[in-house]
Amino acid sequence: MQRFLPSGRRLAPQHLCAMMLVLAIGISGARSRRTSHVGSGNKELVQISCILPNNTHMYAHIPRVRPALDIANDYIVRHRLLPDHQLDFTYADSRCSPTYAQIEAIDFYMKGKTRAFFGPVCDYAAAAIGRINWHWDIPLLTPGALVQDFGENKTVAGAQFPMVTRVGASFDSMSGFVVTMMTQFGWRRVKGLYERHTNTEVMDENFCYLAMNALYAVIARNGLPIGTDEGSTFFEMPTSQDKGDVLRNEVGVKYAGK
Ligand SMILES: *[C@@H]1O[C@H](CO)[C@@H](O)[C@H](O)[C@H]1NC(C)=O
Numbered sequence: 401m402q403r404f405l406p407s408g409r410r411l412a413p414q415h416l417c418a419m420m421l422v423l424a425i426g427i428s429g430a431r432s433r434r435t436s437h438v439g440s441g442n443k444e445l446v447q448i449s450c451i452l453p454n455n456t457h458m459y460a461h462i463p464r465v466r467p468a469l470d471i472a473n474d475y476i477v478r479h480r481l482l483p484d485h486q487l488d489f490t491y492a493d494s495r496c497s498p499t500y501a502q503i504e505a506i507d508f509y510m511k512g513k514t515r516a517f518f519g520p521v522c523d524y525a526a527a528a529i530g531r532i533n534w535h536w537d538i539p540l541l542t543p544g545a546l547v548q549d550f551g552e553n554k555t556v557a558g559a560q561f562p563m564v565t566r567v568g569a570s571f572d573s574m575s576g577f578v579v580t581m582m583t584q585f586g587w588r589r590v591k592g593l594y595e596r597h598t599n600t601e602v603m604d605e606n607f608c609y610l611a612m613n614a615l616y617a618v619i620a621r622n623g624l625p626i627g628t629d630e631g632s633t634f635f636e637m638p639t640s641q642d643k644g645d646v647l648r649n650e651v652g653v654k655y656a657g658k
């Protein structure tokens with residue numbers, strides 16, 4: 401990032417969105433073999449299908465994303481970043497559900513105009529479309545899809561999500577942050593405590609379990625010497641048990657200090 405951002409200059413959200421859009425058009429333009437559609441002034445019409453939750457409890461939802469994309473589009477038009485293209489955003493409610501997200505994606509595909517999908521953000525919904533969009537040659541960009549599987553190598557044969565690009569933080573980047581901190585401070589012992597039923601608007605359960613999974617995988621990949629005879633594992637917080645007991649029994653002095 402450093403190379404592209406002059407120091408002392410912050411990247412405003414509309415610049416980031418504009419970059420994302422230019423990237424999406426770049427990807428879909430380069431790969432698309434579909435017929436082009438003509439917009440006003442003979443510009444090529446580029447439809448971006450945004451399949452996002454309409455539920456405002458989610459961190460990225462239609463009422464929040466739509467104005468950001470409008471601002472980004474204004475920026476693109478004003479600075480003539482895509483002089484030969486006219487962007488057209490269409491929205492559908494993913495309901496954070498693999499079933500509904502997939503139905504919306506298929507409907508968009510059948511209309512034959514979609515050049516890129518923005519969203520879904522919920523992991524299971526993103527996975528449902530991420531497993532088929534490569535077959536249509538339509539890229540999927542999302543600020544969500546946090547679990548590790550989306551970050552797997554996309555160029556190996558049989559990759560699960562070859563045309564999914566994440567543009568935000570993920571469980572991998574969170575894990576990278578923790579591992580960097582551990583290395584910096586020379587920490588060697590880790591005990592992860594998590595709750596099962598959290599962030600239930602994204603998935604019914606396991607959100608934090610999957611976050612822990614990613615963390616431990618990244619710790620192992622970095623060869624940090626934990627989880628040997630100490631049996632460093634993560635622990636599900638029982639809803640009923642006293643949190644003080646959990647800290648005493650599960651963390652205790654075994655995981656205190658370095
Ligand atoms: C989102 O919800 C609002 C309010 O209920 C509704 O007017 C709008 O049509 C919905 N948008 C989509 C894409 O479903």
Ligand SMILES: *[C@@H]1O[C@H](CO)[C@@H](O)[C@H](O)[C@H]1NC(C)=O
Nearest residue numbers: 551552553554555556557559
């Ligand atoms: C991804 O897989 C390709 C092909 O097997 C390999 O050349 C490349 O180094 C891998 N990339 C990463 C980041 O592991």
